[in-house]
Amino acid sequence: MENAPGTVRPGGRTARVRAAVLDAAGDALAEHGFAQLDLAEVAQRAGVGKTTVYRRWGSATALVADLLADMAEQSEPRSDHGTLVEDLRANAHLVRRTLADPRQSRLFRAVIAAASCDDAAAAALHRFYAVRIEEWAPCVELAVGRGELPDGTDAREVVRAVSAPLYYRFLASGDPLDEAAADRAAEAAVAAGKAGVFVRA
Template sequence: MPETPIRRPGGRSARVRTAVLDATLAELTSEGYDGLTADGVAGRSGVHKATLYRRWGGVDGLVADVLSRAAEQPWQVPDTGSLRDDLHAITRMIYTGFTGPDGGATPRNLILAALRSPQGREALTGFFEAHHGLAAETVARAVERGEVPEGTDAVDVVRAACAPLYYRLFITGEILDEPAVRRAAEAALAAARAGAFAPP
């Protein structure tokens, strides 16, 4: 499989991709990376195992393509008219994603799986680059409104808001609760207003 997943054509090929990637996500949610197998995905998707190996090369290729598909999905960037509210909305999205009905098993297991392979790690980087780039629009608008200094690195502001949440989720294992989510947004906002992300 090529290191960088490519967009695939529509029709039957697109239907096969959807079925396989949906099955991959379901298997990751229930079994985790260690339990993810081509046999399991083939059985759940109804797509022959030989097709999986031919198109994706194995489970690492499947994980990478799941992330590539996620990066392609449209995302409504918050636009509340206030950087504070936009940052709170962004951190809240992370919180709800990892504390949903399945306890965040789907996004958590997907990220943990991606970190286990070069293909997955590259796709994960692409996913975050895409989403941070979109979220940075909120900071660019704040610069135009005069809420934060000219030259503020918009992507770094978004990273600063999100990083404490992922630190709890994947490094320390601490509980991700609403106070932590609020503090992360407020800390990023205060630093941005103070010029921490702008040139000296």
């Protein structure tokens, strides 16, 4: 689900060029949105040649797809606190921090807006969230093994249930995205899980 602001990517010159271009693309998206994402402007921001950007990415959609892939790779790994509620609280607070971050919030709004009208952008966004859900699903599977949740619980549905109310606040209601909201989201998902709501039919 979420990219930790300020992450440093390792690698040589090729990796540095990619990092610079993706950082520039993220800034441009946050400032102007997907509709005005221009590869030439991104190249200028990144301090690289236009031909490099056009040759490697070719389109704004391909650049957004790579940006989302990079964000998924660079996101904070799941934590292991030994209890489901603490693990899911950590997940909820990571989501909250990302959506409340000034730059990241604008970037996510731009990408979600792009996904609503561009199939390729939507596919890239879906892949991003699939990676993040797979990262956090094991904490639920471990909880099932410890007896905290019923056998047959769908781990991915539990993880989705944590972030869903936070995204609702972010995109729809405008209610505060505070730490209390993150705690409630995690605790509600745990309570529903214990009640068997997420057991596969």
